Amino acid sequence: MKMQGTGNRDRGTEAFEQLLRRAVPPAGDDPGPERDLWPAMQRRLNGRDEVAAKLGTVPWFDWALAAGVAVFTVAFPAAIPVLLYYL
Amino acid sequence: MNPHPYLRAFLAGVFVPTLILPVLLCVFIVVRLVLESPFPIERGLVFPLALVPALWGLWNMLWEWSHPSTHLPLGLHGAFLPCLLGPAGTLLATHLGVLELGVSSVTWFHAVQIPYAAVGVCFAVAVAAYYLVWKYVVGFVNRTLGIA
Numbered sequence: 001m002k003m004q005g006t007g008n009r010d011r012g013t014e015a016f017e018q019l020l021r022r023a024v025p026p027a028g029d030d031p032g033p034e035r036d037l038w039p040a041m042q043r044r045l046n047g048r049d050e051v052a053a054k055l056g057t058v059p060w061f062d063w064a065l066a067a068g069v070a071v072f073t074v075a076f077p078a079a080i081p082v083l084l085y086y087l
Numbered sequence: 088m089n090p091h092p093y094l095r096a097f098l099a100g101v102f103v104p105t106l107i108l109p110v111l112l113c114v115f116i117v118v119r120l121v122l123e124s125p126f127p128i129e130r131g132l133v134f135p136l137a138l139v140p141a142l143w144g145l146w147n148m149l150w151e152w153s154h155p156s157t158h159l160p161l162g163l164h165g166a167f168l169p170c171l172l173g174p175a176g177t178l179l180a181t182h183l184g185v186l187e188l189g190v191s192s193v194t195w196f197h198a199v200q201i202p203y204a205a206v207g208v209c210f211a212v213a214v215a216a217y218y219l220v221w222k223y224v225v226g227f228v229n230r231t232l233g234i235a
Contacts, residue, residue, distance in 0.1 A: 062222070065215040072212045078199050079209050084114070085135050085185075085195075086169065086176050086213055087107050 092234060093148050099228040100147025103220060104140035111135055126197045131185035134176050142172060147225060151234055161229070165221020169213045 073080055115132060118124045150164045180186035180195075187194040192202045201209065229235040 062219060065219055069212055069216050069219070072208070076205075079201065079205075079212075081114070082195050082199060082201065082209060083213060083216070084107070084111060085131060085180070086172050087104065087135065087139065087216075 092151055095232045096148045096151035096229070096234050097144035099225060099232050099234060100144035101140045102228050103224055104135075104143050108136060108140070128185070128196055130183045131180055131196070133183075134179050138175070138179075139172065142168070142175075143225075146171075147229070160222070161226045161235070162218045162222030165225060166214050166218035168221075169210065169217050173210060173213070 073083070111132065115128060119128060146165070146168050150159070150161060153159070154164075177186060181188060185196060187197075192200050193206060194200045226235060
């Protein structure tokens, strides 16, 4: 195994270095991830696209209705308990 | 194979009003117990807490049963529900003393006075809200449970 170091040796640090080497397991020659991370990344990227695509497919009529309901509840908050009664 | 589709349709329909129940209970606790409102609003709670969720479930079961023949979109089917809930809720609220029908306006909970013209607007808003909720939320739950 290739031993790495800074090359700077101070007196009295050898014991500390040995302790560190025992505590931290060696990384190995080619320490890669245990599984391929790219598919998961691709799923996340596609997920963002899916949300944007789904929002894009909502018809303008539904957006208008949602805006109308929101405006009504903000303009007439007294009607909220009545609407909750029927929901 | 599609086992128990009506049971799943009922559960999908009940889903949304069940989410509203804690909100209503919080409103009740705050208004009646914290703010100590003298009006007994618990009289009117039987409708939103018990009847509305069951009606939503039954309405979704009706859609599951009738959809193969009518091909009615779920949003439109849900938008018809206020036509049933409106008169039923009004009748019950009037008998329980929660709603008073006046000459030119109605009074809810002895506090909220709404003119009859505004009642029509409220009804239209309720229909729009039901259309959106049924189309997107109940539709999503239906698809998740394998009904739609």
